[in-house]
Amino acid sequence: MSTATMTPQTGPTRSVSGNRTPSSSGVSTVGVIASEWIKLRSLRSSWLTLAAAVIGMVGIGWLVSFETNSHWSHMQPDERIGFDPVSRSLTGVYLAQLAIGVLGVLVITGEYATGMIRATLSAVPRRFPVLWAKLGVFASVTLLLMLVSSFAAFLVGQQLLGSHGTTLSAPHALRAVIGVALYLTVVGVLAIGLGFIIRSTAGGIAALFGLLLVLPAIGHVLPTSWQQHILPYLPSNAGGALYTLKPDPGTLAPWTGFGVMCLWALAAVVAAAVLLRRRDA
């Protein structure tokens, strides 16, 4: 009796030991992914934040490229030498990472804040599938959306830069454009990891941007000899190497830097998994 398979049915009669054919098989990976997709798309805040990321990416690229072109004649010679049309059109990444980061944190802390997490973990008591599904769904949505936005920002930007612009076939241009989308995706993964660890929206957002924005700024106060051993390895500096075509000295090689950023995200996800399994909901 106790091990009988229970299946949904609508009739008024059922017995605990019933042998009906199951119309629903239990928790499946596909099911949990579908569940997380429904959760993400059924909140208006998701759409607003994703729209902010797209607008940030393309809009800022558009604005900055337009401004650069119209002020070209006023630019100093050294400014012109250091000018990189690819990075200029992708300036929006700084704004987009705010939106992606905030949404990544909210995807999980929103559940802790409202108590939804108890329903989620009652349905999936093994817990890990929830973490993987949230990561998978959010990373896929971010990658897809930001790839499109990054290409759009590049193409719009080069159009507006006119004769100062370049094309996708320029050296490393394609790497930078795809790199921006990859960078933002890893920002999203890091955000979800921190959200699972910290559980509170304010705390999660503070930790994420402390790591991405504040630490690099603080790092510049350190003695120079320390800076070169620390700054390049901070997640935003390391990941930024992938889309920066004229890097500062000491910056890691593009894919090395991106690898270092992925390690940060991996560390956050591993800590998130351990704590998710260990803590009470």
Place this chain on the structure above:
Amino acid sequence: MIEARSLTKRYGDKVAVDSLTFTVRPGIVTGFLGPNGAGKSTTMRMILGLDRPTSGSVTVNGKPYVDQAAPLHEAGGLLEARAVHTSRSAYNHLRALAATHRIPARRVDEVIDLVGLREVARKRAGGFSLGMGQRLGIASALLGDPATVILDEPVNGLDPEGIRWVRDLLKGLAAEGRTIFVSSHLMSEMALTAEHVIVVGRGRLIADMSVADLIRSASTNLVLVRTPDAAQLRSLLGGPDVTVSSSEQDVLEVSGLTPAQVGGIARDAGLVLHELRTQQASLEEAFMDMTRDSVEFQTVSTQRDEVAA
């Protein structure tokens, strides 16, 4: 079927649930009674795998809930605190939960109709009243058509009609052969709904008996005596199993003696009686009696209440 064996939960050095052993059987409604902070919610969270026991174990339909392949079909739970994202509609909330087990959308519509939320199903759950929130919680609990249903204070915030609806629903679900475990701090409500009760206080098991037995034990001969010589009479009433309490200056409540015996003792001592009758203790009083120690403890240690609430 729920089986708890020496189930224990400690938060630091506070014991929220203290070595609980009980079995909740299918086919009947089992009430889970205790004052606030007695460890009811913590116990229910452990049953559903949300809290990890410090020691001991609890199984649902023969297996720990966490190890079930299809948890929503084994047990559905409504926990005291709301478990709904406030910005999501009731419909999407249920769709998201249903998706994990690939439960069809048809079943989501069914449970929405069952709890009477059709009109507001597409509205934000954050705007729901307490009663509507409870109904949504019950819909979530029944989504997987589970063999075991666990409800923490389901009638909280419901109007009389809603309370009656829950009562009938629970009895109906039990009649279908399901295991129904429902907590409350109101004995009177449980007396109407449950066939069996498990009473806890301070995290410990106080009673595990049928409601019929409880009523029988609650109505054992309590004799009420009103006399101006209460103190004098009190000193004369003694013997094995005899207890005397006093709620007013000239009133004694005596258990363990019949009215005839009390009257006889009073006459032998030449004491005047103004009133002598048997008094039936209500279920609520029986419950208060059982849990008095834990209630008294509660007012001393408020910290525990916060932890276990």
